[in-house]
Amino acid sequence: MTEAAIEVRGLVKRFGENVAVDGIDLTVPAGTVYGVLGPNGAGKTTTVKMLATLLKPDGGEARVFGRDVVREADDVRGLVSMTGQYASVDEDLTGTENLVLLARLLGYSKKAAAARSELFLETLGLTAAADRQVKNYSGGMRRRLDIAASLLSVPKLLFLDEPTTGLDPRSRNQVWEIVRAIVDQGTTVLLTTQYLDEADQLASRIAVIDEGRVIAEGTKGELKASIGGGSVHVRLRDSSRREEAATLLAETLGADVQRDADPVALTARLRETRTAGDDAVTELAAHQTGVALGELARAGIIVDSFSMGQPSLDEVFLALTNRPAVSEEVA
Amino acid sequence: MTTQSTTSPELSAPRTDELAKVFITERPPRPSAWSASATFGWRALLKIKHVPEQLFDVTLFPIMMTLMFTYLFGGALAGSPTDYLQFFLPGILVVSIVMITMYTGLSVNTDIEKGVFDRFRTLPIWRPAPMVGYLLGDGFRYAIASTVIIVMGLILGFRPAGGVTGVLAGVAVLLAFCFALSWVWTMFGLLLRSDKSVMGVSMMVVMPLSFLSSAYVDPATMPNWLEALVAVNPITFAVDSVRGLMSGEWPGTDLLWLSILSVALVAIFGTATMRLYNRK
Numbered sequence: 001m002t003e004a005a006i007e008v009r010g011l012v013k014r015f016g017e018n019v020a021v022d023g024i025d026l027t028v029p030a031g032t033v034y035g036v037l038g039p040n041g042a043g044k045t046t047t048v049k050m051l052a053t054l055l056k057p058d059g060g061e062a063r064v065f066g067r068d069v070v071r072e073a074d075d076v077r078g079l080v081s082m083t084g085q086y087a088s089v090d091e092d093l094t095g096t097e098n099l100v101l102l103a104r105l106l107g108y109s110k111k112a113a114a115a116r117s118e119l120f121l122e123t124l125g126l127t128a129a130a131d132r133q134v135k136n137y138s139g140g141m142r143r144r145l146d147i148a149a150s151l152l153s154v155p156k157l158l159f160l161d162e163p164t165t166g167l168d169p170r171s172r173n174q175v176w177e178i179v180r181a182i183v184d185q186g187t188t189v190l191l192t193t194q195y196l197d198e199a200d201q202l203a204s205r206i207a208v209i210d211e212g213r214v215i216a217e218g219t220k221g222e223l224k225a226s227i228g229g230g231s232v233h234v235r236l237r238d239s240s241r242r243e244e245a246a247t248l249l250a251e252t253l254g255a256d257v258q259r260d261a262d263p264v265a266l267t268a269r270l271r272e273t274r275t276a277g278d279d280a281v282t283e284l285a286a287h288q289t290g291v292a293l294g295e296l297a298r299a300g301i302i303v304d305s306f307s308m309g310q311p312s313l314d315e316v317f318l319a320l321t322n323r324p325a326v327s328e329e330v331a
Numbered sequence: 332m333t334t335q336s337t338t339s340p341e342l343s344a345p346r347t348d349e350l351a352k353v354f355i356t357e358r359p360p361r362p363s364a365w366s367a368s369a370t371f372g373w374r375a376l377l378k379i380k381h382v383p384e385q386l387f388d389v390t391l392f393p394i395m396m397t398l399m400f401t402y403l404f405g406g407a408l409a410g411s412p413t414d415y416l417q418f419f420l421p422g423i424l425v426v427s428i429v430m431i432t433m434y435t436g437l438s439v440n441t442d443i444e445k446g447v448f449d450r451f452r453t454l455p456i457w458r459p460a461p462m463v464g465y466l467l468g469d470g471f472r473y474a475i476a477s478t479v480i481i482v483m484g485l486i487l488g489f490r491p492a493g494g495v496t497g498v499l500a501g502v503a504v505l506l507a508f509c510f511a512l513s514w515v516w517t518m519f520g521l522l523l524r525s526d527k528s529v530m531g532v533s534m535m536v537v538m539p540l541s542f543l544s545s546a547y548v549d550p551a552t553m554p555n556w557l558e559a560l561v562a563v564n565p566i567t568f569a570v571d572s573v574r575g576l577m578s579g580e581w582p583g584t585d586l587l588w589l590s591i592l593s594v595a596l597v598a599i600f601g602t603a604t605m606r607l608y609n610r611k
Binding site: 049052053054056074077078080081082084086088089090091092093094097101102104105106107108109112116119120122123124125127128133144149151153154174177178180181182184185 | 343344345346347348349350351352353354355358359360361362366367370371373374377378381382445446447448449450451452453454455456460610
């Protein structure tokens, strides 16, 4: 039996009147990236802080690799690392000094600490900035150093609390690449994010949190399938053939066809609701779409462009909360 | 962000394929309580190295205080500044260093705001180590300030009867007392929300305590009620101990009370600090 990396039952945290975490249950399998998705103020950071022994829960129970986060806090600290929303590195110190400091605190000798920090700086592409004070780092570099600091101890479980908030797309991709590499090494990652595509890109299972509660949980495929099987979008050359095309699509796809505001566009929502893995759903949709396009061609209707896709997590979020998730504006 | 361009060398891409090489799960044994504290002390020294401006507090401020009071009060209180200095220098030494201890609370408070604290708190180390580290770093600052004041005093004509031994013993006693006193400020640093309030509260405590002590004038010249108050002021015990040692006497009673007081400060405020630290 594989041990769960995190097991949380009925976790509660109050700050005065405000209930930040209101009975959260989570089970995070070891060796995966688990996404905790939710808008600002949903209770993500508070949950992570409790799991990382930074906050004491007011109720419920949480175990990290079987160790209780309150009673066995010291054991838990030996297994986890946390990269917070705000870089937890010392701005006055240089990159090297930050890492050497932490390596020494983990018990490495002076020599070993220096060697180790050099290796990590190199791996994360920070060698050229090693001797500069962190306050002169860019946001992306700072975040990478922060992750390096978290990895020094080779944690079994890494908390990444909104690791790409405020980063430009390039730095964001680099952080994602690092996260994938970390998981390949066997570390479990608990990722909190308000970016839907981040969860989509990295996480295998996702819990959607809103107002301190888990409102949905499952694999990406399950979450998406719970609101439908995806959609096919076509643009026609000739708007006068739209009705004809709509009928054809409805017949071949067995789907509702929506006439978009654009007079040449049609969107068909596939009614595939069975819970299948991501790939199965995609394959089925791809096959059906191919058939439908063939039918349109046979009828002499010219298709200028078409696209197909699964419902986005955005749509999932909207369906679950009846309100749109945070907009994703990345500069 | 404009600071990032594809050509800047520091933005070389992470080498994620190399991660396996550095991911050695084998870990050294945990550092001892002392080793962890010393590492945090090293951090404090690095901060002084990178932000040397903070040494103004421990150099210029004491020089200013010593000069100001020696020449302001010297003639009136003891006939001449040089005569006053023999009495006053140990006093201003204690007062200056006690004032500098307030900065401990400030550093704690700033660190909490910056988030680096959260990282320290998730490390499997001896819990008080970060706090003790601050105090070790501050010990270095106190030592600098003490040297500055004593050298300044010697230049102005301070001639301690206790000689080198007496002066060193006095400084050692003072540093030990300040180490104990600093726990008051670490507690405030954790308790209060902003660095401004930490500074405000600390000043409210330190200002009256340092003036209503035996540092500036002989308590025998004060009204009885004030003399009684001054006699139980912790700063008075510190000043009398240091003054005694530097003038070549053995201030047994003062030292005893000072020791009891120091132990009590660590017991009460050290415990309070660690409770706040663990609960934060």
